[in-house]
Amino acid sequence: MAYVAVTGGREAIEQASELNHYYRLKEAEEILPLGAVEKQLRLLIDKVMGEAGLYAPEYAALALKQAEGDPAEAVFLLRAYRSTLARNHVSRVTDTSSMRVIRRISSSFRDLPGGQVLGPTYDYTHRLLNFGLRREGAQDARAFLDRFLEAERRELTEEPEFRKVADLLREQGLMPPRRAARDTEPFDVTRRKVILPASRSARLQMLARGETGAMTALAYSSMRGYGSVHPTIGELRVGYAEVTIDHPYESGEDPEDRLYLGELLATEVETINSFKQDASSGEVHFVMGYGLVTGQNELKAISMAILERSLDTEGTAPAQDEEFVLTHIDGLESTGFVSHLKLPHYITFQSSLDRIRQAQREKERVAKERKEEYEDGQQQQEPAVGAAPGIS
Numbered sequence: 001m002a003y004v005a006v007t008g009g010r011e012a013i014e015q016a017s018e019l020n021h022y023y024r025l026k027e028a029e030e031i032l033p034l035g036a037v038e039k040q041l042r043l044l045i046d047k048v049m050g051e052a053g054l055y056a057p058e059y060a061a062l063a064l065k066q067a068e069g070d071p072a073e074a075v076f077l078l079r080a081y082r083s084t085l086a087r088n089h090v091s092r093v094t095d096t097s098s099m100r101v102i103r104r105i106s107s108s109f110r111d112l113p114g115g116q117v118l119g120p121t122y123d124y125t126h127r128l129l130n131f132g133l134r135r136e137g138a139q140d141a142r143a144f145l146d147r148f149l150e151a152e153r154r155e156l157t158e159e160p161e162f163r164k165v166a167d168l169l170r171e172q173g174l175m176p177p178r179r180a181a182r183d184t185e186p187f188d189v190t191r192r193k194v195i196l197p198a199s200r201s202a203r204l205q206m207l208a209r210g211e212t213g214a215m216t217a218l219a220y221s222s223m224r225g226y227g228s229v230h231p232t233i234g235e236l237r238v239g240y241a242e243v244t245i246d247h248p249y250e251s252g253e254d255p256e257d258r259l260y261l262g263e264l265l266a267t268e269v270e271t272i273n274s275f276k277q278d279a280s281s282g283e284v285h286f287v288m289g290y291g292l293v294t295g296q297n298e299l300k301a302i303s304m305a306i307l308e309r310s311l312d313t314e315g316t317a318p319a320q321d322e323e324f325v326l327t328h329i330d331g332l333e334s335t336g337f338v339s340h341l342k343l344p345h346y347i348t349f350q351s352s353l354d355r356i357r358q359a360q361r362e363k364e365r366v367a368k369e370r371k372e373e374y375e376d377g378q379q380q381q382e383p384a385v386g387a388a389p390g391i392s
Contacts, residue, residue, distance in 0.1 A: 024068050037061040046265070046295020047071060051331050052078035053190065053209045054085075055264060055294050072335045079332055083190075089245045092258060096268050096292070097164050099239035103296075104162055107233040108272055114162040119238060120296070165235040166270050166288060176278065176285045196323050203326065207307060208293050211331030212300040218319045218329065219303035222310050227317040229310040231271035231289055238267045238296050268292045269301040273309055 038045055038061035048060045052075045060078060067073035103119025106112045118124065169175040186201035187194075189209075194202050207215070222229045240263035250257035271289035278285065291304030307329075310319045318324050328334060 020068075032065060034058065034061045034065060037065055043296060044071065046297050047212060047300075048074045048078060050294045050297055050300065051075045051209055051211055052082060054078050054082040072331055075332055076335070091261070092244045092246065094241045094243060094264070096237075096241055096266065097167070098161070099237065099241040099266070099268075100263065101162055101237050101239035103238040104235065105233070106165055106235050109165065109234075112165060112235075113168065117162075121298075162237070164270070169234070169272075169286065173283070174286055175288065176283075194326070196326070198322065198326065203311065203322070204290075204292075204304075204308065206326050206330070207291070207304045210300070210304070210329035211334070212297060212303070214329045214331065214334065215303040215307060216299055218325060219306040219310075222306055222317065222319040227310050227319040228313050228315060229273060229289070229306050229319070231273045231306065231309065233302065234270045234272040234288070236267070236269045236298060236301070238265070238298070240264065241266050265295050266292060267294075267296055267298055267301040269298070269305045271302070271305040271309065 038057050041061075041064070044064065045057050045060045048064060048071055049055055049057065051071075052060070052063075054060075056078075059081065060074065063074035063077040063081075064071070066077060101117060101119075103121060104114070104117040106116065110116075166175055170177060187199050187205070189202050189205045194206070198206070219229075221227060243261045243264050244258040245261060247257045247259055269289075269291040271291075273287040273289055275284050275286050277283070287309065289305035289309030291301040291306075291308065293301045293304065307319060307325060310317075311322050311325060313320055
């Protein structure tokens with residue numbers, strides 16, 4: 001349920017909108033360019049795009065500027081805009097094994113083939129405020145970029161390619177073989193009502209659009225013991241994956257017939273969980289959890305992999321309950337439902353007032369009757385005036 005603005009009191013609502021504009025600009029020394037928001041708040045941009053389900057960095061920056069930096073409001077704006085767009089094409093299945101990797105690590109293998117690529121991350125730096133950023137100017141930024149890019153040109157002659165850790169485990173018989181791809185259309189959660197239990201494609205879509213904080217909380221609950229999933233990361237990779245569509249006048253079976261649209265920045269996580277034995281073959285394999293989100297949002301991708309695996313395990317923990325998880329991780333739905341409490345509830349509250357006042361009147365009536373009964377009883381027990389005690 002997504003709530004929108006209410007009608008009524010048009011002049012007051014217009015003035016409230018003007019006040020928003022005033023508070024956004026009243027102490028601004030400079031107007032924040034969209035390009036600055038898009039390029040320098042990239043992790044926030046990625047978060048908003050992922051939850052909105054629309055890969056459009058410029059529009060995400062516009063939504064954040066309009067929402068004064070409120071991610072939930074920005075997601076609302078971006079999803080609303082997304083709902084107006086026509087769907088002209090459907091992309092081919094993206095092969096993440098050939099993505100142009102900028103970051104790739106594993107907590108399961110120290111010496112994995114190709115090595116650990118730390119890439120852009122704050123994981124290995126101290127969490128200290130950098131007060132030098134207060135004095136950072138355009139000239140400083142240009143000097144750093146020139147120096148950094150010159151060093152990169154000297155060190156990197158070609159882009160490395162990395163095999164996926166899961167494929168290496170499959171070759172050793174430690175992971176089950178890949179299932180044959182089924183030529184079926186994925187369930188579209190944005191156009192069709194989800195009926196639980198959901199298909200895997202619907203479940204993964206809902207997880208991919210989930211709110212990072214909600215998903216992290218549920219994944220954390222499973223790792224703490226309110227569930228059974230506490231994995232290690234077989235591989236986490238961040239990189240750019242190609243997006244292609246079928247040629248309108250060709251079959252599309254030949255890769256040469258496909259049209260290249262561009263690259264999509266994505267974060268992919270494959271977790272290694274406990275092993276189990278296949279009932280039919282008797283083989284023992286590790287069980288994998290999978291997470292894939294747009295942009296660089298590693299916390300969400302890890303949480304997605306944990307929840308994806310958790311929902312396939314039996315148990316009574318919240319993270320194992322499909323309905324509980326899928327209906328509470330959507331940031332727009334939960335924010336809208338909580339925010340709707342700000343809308344008028346005059347009739348329902350008046351009804352509550354009437355009931356509590358009626359209950360109070362009933363309580364007073366009962367208390368009065370009991371008091372009168374008590375007083376009548378006391379009068380009946382009092383002896384007649386002048387009569388001797390014990391003599392009737």
